[in-house]
Each structure stands twice: as structure tokens, then as C-alpha cells.
Amino acid sequence: MTFRSRHPAIDRREFLKRAAPVAGAIALGGGSVVHGCGSDPSMPEPERRPLLRMPPTLEATSATLTAGAAELDLGTHTSRAWGYDAAAPGPTLRARVGGTADVRLLNRLAEDTTIHWHGMVVPAAMDGHPADIVRPGADYDYEYPIVQRAAMNWYHPHPHGRTGRQTWRGLAGAFIIADPDAEQGLPTGPREIPLLLRDALLDRSGQLEYRRRDSGLVGDFPLVNGVPYPRVTLAPALHRFRILNASNARVFRLGMADGARFTLIGNDGGLLEAPVELDRIDLGPAERVDVLVDLSGRAGTTLPLRCLDARWTLLEIRVAGEADDGNAIPSAFAPIPALSSGPGTREREFRFEGHRRINGREYEMDRIDFRVPLGDTEVWHFVSAGGAPHPVHVHGTHFQVLSRRGGRGRVFPWERGWKDTVLVEDDETVDVILRFERHRGVYLLHCHNLEHEDRGMMLNFEVT
Numbered sequence: 371m372t373f374r375s376r377h378p379a380i381d382r383r384e385f386l387k388r389a390a391p392v393a394g395a396i397a398l399g400g401g402s403v404v405h406g407c408g409s410d411p412s413m414p415e416p417e418r419r420p421l422l423r424m425p426p427t428l429e430a431t432s433a434t435l436t437a438g439a440a441e442l443d444l445g446t447h448t449s450r451a452w453g454y455d456a457a458a459p460g461p462t463l464r465a466r467v468g469g470t471a472d473v474r475l476l477n478r479l480a481e482d483t484t485i486h487w488h489g490m491v492v493p494a495a496m497d498g499h500p501a502d503i504v505r506p507g508a509d510y511d512y513e514y515p516i517v518q519r520a521a522m523n524w525y526h527p528h529p530h531g532r533t534g535r536q537t538w539r540g541l542a543g544a545f546i547i548a549d550p551d552a553e554q555g556l557p558t559g560p561r562e563i564p565l566l567l568r569d570a571l572l573d574r575s576g577q578l579e580y581r582r583r584d585s586g587l588v589g590d591f592p593l594v595n596g597v598p599y600p601r602v603t604l605a606p607a608l609h610r611f612r613i614l615n616a617s618n619a620r621v622f623r624l625g626m627a628d629g630a631r632f633t634l635i636g637n638d639g640g641l642l643e644a645p646v647e648l649d650r651i652d653l654g655p656a657e658r659v660d661v662l663v664d665l666s667g668r669a670g671t672t673l674p675l676r677c678l679d680a681r682w683t684l685l686e687i688r689v690a691g692e693a694d695d696g697n698a699i700p701s702a703f704a705p706i707p708a709l710s711s712g713p714g715t716r717e718r719e720f721r722f723e724g725h726r727r728i729n730g731r732e733y734e735m736d737r738i739d740f741r742v743p744l745g746d747t748e749v750w751h752f753v754s755a756g757g758a759p760h761p762v763h764v765h766g767t768h769f770q771v772l773s774r775r776g777g778r779g780r781v782f783p784w785e786r787g788w789k790d791t792v793l794v795e796d797d798e799t800v801d802v803i804l805r806f807e808r809h810r811g812v813y814l815l816h817c818h819n820l821e822h823e824d825r826g827m828m829l830n831f832e833v834t
């Protein structure tokens with residue numbers, strides 16, 4: 371049975387009746403911990419799981435995205451939300467390496483917004499910088515060539531001080547850059563499945579709720595492509611999952627329930643050099659992984675994709691149907707040349723302090739905090755100084771992770787190759803090497819805990 375939210379009084383009564391065992395805890399809930407979750411979620415795991423939805427697909431060569439109101443279908447009822455083209459998450463954009471993106475944003479919200487193309491190397495004026503604001507009722511044409519490797523990137527708002535709320539309300543979508551040559555032999559079509567993971571909170575009337583929380587807003591139940599605890603039925607064949615952590619502040623510890631292994635093949639910056647067998651991945655906000663799961667020979671079984679530390683079954687995969695010979699897991703992909711430093715390599719240190727400062731400073735939109743010469747290779751050190759985890763994100767290029775000192779003390783398989791976001795936990799320093807090769811102009815370095823970002827944990831730098 372479902373009910374619609376057009377009559378708030380009835381909806382609220384109905385919701386409280388359905389959610390009676392947990393309703394009293396909602397006002398007290400919403401723990402500030404990033405790992406794990408409370409025991410009284412505002413949307414409990416249902417006995418009958420709703421079907422996984424796929425966001426609609428749009429060719430990025432000529433697209434229009436309208437930012438405005440949307441409805442989130444939670445299975446038991448709908449919640450008001452925001453979305454692109456009335457969908458949360460918004461359409462999955464697709465483009466090819468060597469092609470172009472030409473996307474017009476229509477801002478039909480009642481407040482300023484921008485679109486940032488997370489993971490895309492674009493000219494500064496196309497990057498959705500907070501200074502390039504799009505007013506309510508106004509439009510903006512984002513147009514740029516696709517000059518980077520195939521990968522799953524994503525798009526979301528980046529207006530200063532409002533990114534957390536707008537993204538939480540539902541403004542986010544995947545952007546898949548394809549390269550048929552590099553990706554030869556990998557599952558496509560219905561065997562390639564984008565999974566946008568996030569967490570959420572509902573208020574007492576069952577509506578999606580944003581709360582101000584300096585440490586980062588963490589929800590108490592998961593949404594996968596906008597659906598709470600969904601199920602999907604897949605054929606007994608190899609599948610490719612393109613997974614994005616689109617949450618504001620939660621780290622997802624991904625794994626299969628019975629410890630089954632899966633094959634990591636890529637991350638933020640595209641394919642790794644070789645597949646890696648894993649039973650667990652820690653995915654911080656804004657990070658992506660590209661994973662193969664072999665369902666052949668598993669017809670009639672059910673595989674739960676779990677968030678291990680929150681103890682959520684994010685997605686129940688039911689295997690059914692005819693087997694086909696399909697795809698095999700490749701043994702290797704293209705080599706990734708390592709960036710290397712020398713005696714003259716410039717180094718910079720960035721200390722992420724508490725919930726709002728980098729190197730003692732809060733963000734100011736008109737201040738350039740440092741300058742980087744185009745084409746120079748540099749080593750940057752990201753230091754956690756309280757308030758972690760800090761998922762550190764660099765605009766305008768990708769980097770390679772050299773080392774992690776202190777804390778977890780190692781570079782994980784999902785941090786190899788090219789990255790644009792790296793997770794820095796308490797007592798850690800993460801060293802990365804990078805080079806800006808494409809565009810001059812003003813870009814951002816910031817924490818992708820969106821509440822940290824909104825409170826000022828962000829710097830402007832200019833590539834000169």
C-alpha cells in the first residue's frame with residue numbers, strides 16, 4: 371500500500387502509524403558519527419523491498435538539465451525533494467572521450483545554484499565555481515571538450531554555503547565518460563549498472579530533512595539511486611557496477627554479506643592497470659569505484675550488497691534467468707604512467723583543521739590562496755588536524771596517491787591509478803602528486819564533507 375503526500379495531515383498520521391516503533395526516536399536520532407548508524411532509522415528496512423530504479427540517460431553532447439522540484443518515491447510514500455529534470459538522482463549523462471559536453475542548466479529553484487562537473491577537467495568558467503553563480507530563473511551553458519580518460523564522474527551544485535543542502539535535497543547525477551577501445555570486453559547495456567549511494571533522514575512527517583551539522587550531516591537509512599533498500603533481479607552473468615558515494619558525509623564500507631569477493635577494476639580516474647579481487651572497499655564522499663561481480667552459476671541465489679559498518683543491505687541482488695557466455699574478467703588494462711618528483715619539485719602542505727579551516731583559513735570567494743604554474747609537477751600533503759574524515763577533492767586535474775603516513779598507514783587498491791578525491795582520516799597525512807596540464811584559471815581545493823565545505827574548508831588556487 372502506498373500513499374501520496376498531497377494531503378500533509380493525513381500523510382503525517384499515516385506515516386506515524388506505519389512507523390510507530392521508530393517515530394518517537396526520530397527527533398533524538400541523527401547521530402554525528404560518520405561510520406555506523408543509529409538503531410532507529412527514520413525509514414526502517416522494509417520486508418518487501420522496492421525495485422531498484424535506473425536514472426534516465428541523457429547524451430551530454432546536447433542536453434538540458436532543469437534544477438527544480440522533484441518527488442522522491444520511498445515505496446511507502448513520497449517525499450518532496452529537489453532534482454534535475456524532476457528526478458533525484460538526476461539523469462545519467464553520457465559522453466565519449468574526444469567528444470564534447472554541451473549542457474544547459476535552467477535554474478528553476480528559488481535560490482542561486484551552479485553545476486560542478488566532479489572529476490571532469492574543464493575550463494575554469496565551466497567548473498561551476500561559486501563565483502559563477504546562476505540566479506533563480508536564469509540559465510547557464512556549460513560547454514567543454516572531453517579531454518580525459520573514461521570514468522564515472524558526477525555532477526552536483528557548488529554554490530558557496532549551500533552545496534550541502536542542495537545536494538542533500540537531491541541535486542546530483544552520474545556522468546559516464548566512455549571509451550569503447552579502452553573498455554573493450556566489459557559488460558555494457560543492462561549489465562552495466564550505475565549505483566548512486568547516499569544516506570538520508572526523514573522528519574516526523576516522513577519528508578526528507580536537511581539539518582545543519584558542523585561535523586557533517588549523516589543520515590540514518592540508505593538510498594540507492596533514490597530508492598531505500600532496493601532489490602534488483604539480474605541474469606547469471608558478469609555485471610559491472612559503477613558505484614558513487616553521493617552522500618554528504620558518510621563513508622560506506624562496501625562488501626557482500628557472506629564475504630564473497632568482487633573485482634575492483636577502476637575508480638575516480640578510470641580503469642586501474644589490473645583488476646584486484648577484494649572483499650571490502652571503504653568509499654568516502656564523492657569517491658567512485660568500478661566493480662565487476664560475476665553472477666554466472668549463481669541462478670536462484672540472492673546476493674546482498676552491504677554497507678558493513680552500518681549493517682545495511684544496500685541492494686539485494688536476485689540472480690535469475692538464462693545464463694549466457696557474456697563477458698570474462700580481463701586480466702589487465704592499459705598501463706598508467708607514474709608521475710615522478712625530482713629535487714626541484716614544489717611541495718605544499720594543507721592542514722584540514724576541525725570543521726571549517728585549511729591552514730588556519732576559512733574560504734573567501736574573492737581571495738586567491740595560492741598559484742600553481744601550468745605544467746609543473748607538484749607534491750601536495752593533505753594533513754588531518756581534527757574533525758576527520760576529510761575527503762579531500764582537487765578541481766581541474768587528477769592526482770596519484772603516493773603514500774599515507776600515520777593512521778591507516780597504507781595506500782588501498784581503490785586509491786591506485788588516478789584520483790580526484792582521497793579520504794584523510796584522523797592522524798593521517800596523505801601525499802599526492804599532480805600536474806595541471808589543460809587549463810589556466812581559478813579552481814578549488816576543498817573537503818568534500820559538504821558541511822565542512824559549506825563552513826569554509828575550501829581554498830581558491832589559480833593555475834597560471
Ligand SMILES: [Cu+2]
Pocket residue numbers: 722725757758759760761817818819822823827
Ligand atoms: Cu572535512
